[in-house]
Amino acid sequence: MSAETPLLTVRSLEKRYGARIGCTGISFDLWPGEVLAIVGESGSGKTTLLHCLSARLEPSAGSVSYRMRDGETRDLASLSEAERRFLMRTDWGFVHQNPADGLRMRVSAGANVGERLMAVGERHYGRLRETAGDWLGRVEIDAERIDDRPSEFSGGMRQRLQIARNLVTHPRLVFMDEPTGGLDVSVQARVLDLLRGLVADLGLSVVIVTHDLAVARLLSQRMIVMRGGEIVEEGLSDRVLDDPHHPYTQLLVASIPES
Numbered sequence: 294m295s296a297e298t299p300l301l302t303v304r305s306l307e308k309r310y311g312a313r314i315g316c317t318g319i320s321f322d323l324w325p326g327e328v329l330a331i332v333g334e335s336g337s338g339k340t341t342l343l344h345c346l347s348a349r350l351e352p353s354a355g356s357v358s359y360r361m362r363d364g365e366t367r368d369l370a371s372l373s374e375a376e377r378r379f380l381m382r383t384d385w386g387f388v389h390q391n392p393a394d395g396l397r398m399r400v401s402a403g404a405n406v407g408e409r410l411m412a413v414g415e416r417h418y419g420r421l422r423e424t425a426g427d428w429l430g431r432v433e434i435d436a437e438r439i440d441d442r443p444s445e446f447s448g449g450m451r452q453r454l455q456i457a458r459n460l461v462t463h464p465r466l467v468f469m470d471e472p473t474g475g476l477d478v479s480v481q482a483r484v485l486d487l488l489r490g491l492v493a494d495l496g497l498s499v500v501i502v503t504h505d506l507a508v509a510r511l512l513s514q515r516m517i518v519m520r521g522g523e524i525v526e527e528g529l530s531d532r533v534l535d536d537p538h539h540p541y542t543q544l545l546v547a548s549i550p551e552s
């Protein structure tokens with residue numbers, strides 16, 4: 294059943310901001326365990342699309358459907374507010390480009406991770422603290438920083454904490470918007486490496502927005518290339534990057550600095 298049915302089904306999705314098009318004519322499926330990268334230049338509609346997929350924005354037309362844990366596929370537009378919140382707390386993660394948007398900066402690192410666990414029903418203080426400590430370790434944050442606030446962390450540590458906070462509940466689907474965008478290049482590499490390991494270990498499905506084709510190559514199996522709100526090319530990441538068909542993708546690929 295699971296391998297046969299997409300986790301997300303997107304059909305003729307459009308989002309307008311007044312007369313301006315955010316994204317339009319978007320159709321694709323996301324399969325369980327798949328990492329899909331959305332790439333394209335600034336203003337091409339990547340964040341708009343990601344927010345529609347994760348029920349943060351209501352589409353102007355078309356649909357996004359999600360296969361729930363019970364196997365039923367539901368149009369996100371048909372979910373009640375309570376159901377939508379439940380998905381966001383449990384089944385889904387959302388990693389923001391700016392960690393401050395995804396963390397509570399004034400509570401401790403441990404509480405940031407523990408809070409998501411409490412949302413799925415864990416109440417036992419000792420277990421909360423142990424699991425939080427465990428996850429800090431998995432994202433390479435020293436256990437003795439558990440009572441520090443993220444405001445005292447470096448950018449890379451904050452991003453790793455945000456990742457821990459998102460993954461601790463074992464979500465089925467994680468949305469990421471430029472998760473390494475605000476970090477120094479050396480810090481980026483470490484966060485990416487960590488993400489790649491966790492995604493593989495947990496068998497996560499991921500939709501990741503990036504303008505960095507190297508990030509897309511490293512993390513994703515499949516890619517969508519957007520321009521002007523539309524998909525101009527889609528395919529297996531290696532194929533798209535090694536043999537881009539659309540002139541715009543060719544331009545993007547040609548502009549990657551040689552490494």
Ligand SMILES: Nc1ncnc2c1ncn2[C@@H]1O[C@H](COP(=O)(O)OP(=O)(O)OP(=O)(O)O)[C@@H](O)[C@H]1O
Binds near residue numbers: 339342
């Ligand atoms: N809240 C908004 N109100 C009006 N227009 C918006 C809004 N958000 C985005 N847009 C417009 O929608 C289009 C797509 O923007 P979006 O933020 O999705 O692009 P993006 O690909 O994520 O860009 P970036 O790489 O710079 O983050 C742009 O023309 C943008 O100006």
Ligand SMILES: [Mg+2]
Binds near residue numbers: 339340341
């Ligand atoms: Mg964006």
